Amino acid sequence: MEILMFLLAMLPIIWLIIALGALKMPAFKACPIALIIAALLALIVWKLPVFHVATAALEGAIMALWPITIVIIAAVFTYNLCIHTGKIEIIKDMLTSVTKDKRILVLIIAWGFGGFLEGMAGFGTAVAIPASMLWGLGFNPILSVVVCLIANGSPTAFGSIGIPTITIANLTGLDSIRVAGSLALQLAPIVILTPFILVMLTGKSIKALKGVFLLTLISGLAFIIPEYLVATFIGAELPVVFGSVFSMISTIIFSRLLNKDTPKEYLIEEKKDAKKLTYSSGEAVRAWSPFILILVLLLITSKLVPSINNALGAVKSSVLIYQGKGGSPYTFSWLSIPGVMIFLAAFIGGTLQGASFKEMLKVLKNTMIQMWKTVFTIVTIIATAKIMGYSGMIAQIAAMFVAITGSYYPLVAPVIGSLGTFVTGSGTSSSVLFGGLQAETARTLSLSEPWLVASNVLGATAGKIISPQNIAIGIAATNQVGKESVIFRAVIKYYLLFVIIMGLTTFIGLMFL
DSSP: OHHHHHHHHHHHHHHHHIIIIISOOOHHHHHHHHHHHHHHHHHHTSOOOHHHHHHHHHHHHHHIIIIIIHHHHHHHHHHHHHHHHTTHHHHHHHHHTSOOBHHHHHIIIIIIIHHHHHHHTOTTHHHHHHHHHHHHTTOOHHHHHHHHHHHTTGGGGGHHHHHHHHHHHHHHTOOHHHHHHHHHHHHHHHHHHHHHHHHHHHHTSGGGGTTTHHHHHHHHHHHHHHHHHHHHHTOSSSHHHHHHHHHHHHHHHHHHHHOOOOOGGGBOOOOTTOOOOOOOHHHHHHHHHHHHHHHHHHHHTSTTSHHHHHHHHTSEEEEOOOOSTTOOOEEEESSSSHHHHHHHHHHHHHHHTTOOHHHHHHHHHHHHHHHHHHHHHHHHHHHHHHHHHHHTHHHHHHHHHHHHHGGGHHHHHHHHHHHHHHHHSOHHHHHHHHHHHHHHHHHHHTOOHHHHHHHHHHHHHHHHHHOHHHHHHHHHHTTOTTOHHHHHHHHHHHHHHHHHHHHHHHHHHHTTO
16 A cells, blocks of 8 residues: 555656656646646545645645746746847957866866856756857767866756746745755765866876876865865855856966966867957956846855844745645745846846846746747646645655665665656755655654755756757757757766765765764
């Protein structure tokens, strides 16, 4: 009977795996069906009243819209605005004018700038833009996609202004700063290892580390140290943004100091017909202005400035949405959420870049049209997760996992998180699907909830590397349609390496908590 209940509870998840993995069904079509399956199971098997099922789904949908999708739309709008004004070309040129060494360019563009894009926007921009830049510089297109997929892994944890981590904290009722701090610590081995993998892939051998070993180490350390400090003391919104910026700056500075002579085989070939952009320092500042403003606004409205943070946080409304057992009032914070600050920064930055208000509204409209499938997917998947949580399905799944793995469950916790990202292409969706499972399991085994919940997001970063959705984005950016299987075979071994390290990190870390 227990096995039957477990299988029934798993049905929405099994459906998503089959629909997205085997049937190749788009997520915006598969997720509503998962919602219907969860609702029917809650009604028929778990005997949840119709009104309770409806209000559980409503709570999930509202949570998806505010504050989650508001951040996603604001972040992608900011990026699209830079494309509209043409300032993205200045940003690209500034990044590629530092060095001609392919190994260092990969660290700056795929690792540093890719991490920055993931932190600010996410949703494919961190693969599409760096991959197209590397390809445009003369890198092999397949290599361009592979290094960007691997580089995009760990930044996903705090991507789109920390949405995967904030979402899982909200869903499980945990303090997002505690979850963020635990996650940053878990990420440390991967963040330090990834730059070495990127350099070796670029140079096609471990020999490629010769002459840049110290620089590669600095690139990783300069990423994880600020990432950990920001996650621990500020929160989940900005760790990867600060980490990527410090990593880029450190890599650029130390490349000038440490990398004097570059072997010929690592030099990029300059195109004879390439046009050199000319721009003033003022134009460069205007190009970066939306991102600079996002950093400033998020910092001054964070808990680092209690007076502003408390004043904005006081503008809120609470309403009881889910009417069943375990329901609690849902709070709408109207001014203190990151999405509002990002929108403000985008409009100010767009004005500085020369865009009219009418133009910016048009870009916003096009962004909303571009993102509607993503928004619909997130709304339905979070509604599904809420029904599964309130009905007891998540508890049923957790009980079976604990029964099977016992005290060794932490070894497989990241694998579960990676599965969520593999099938949905989104770290946020993985948080929604399995966050409740990880929290329930932690309580059952009397383990640290923040640590085990964080391990789900940790695993989600590995799943992002092999996600068909992410691979398709890289393929499209480099015009390599039909090479999906080649890319998948190239990255699967790194996925396996990462989930093994992640499982051990999660398991060993719990010994000290």
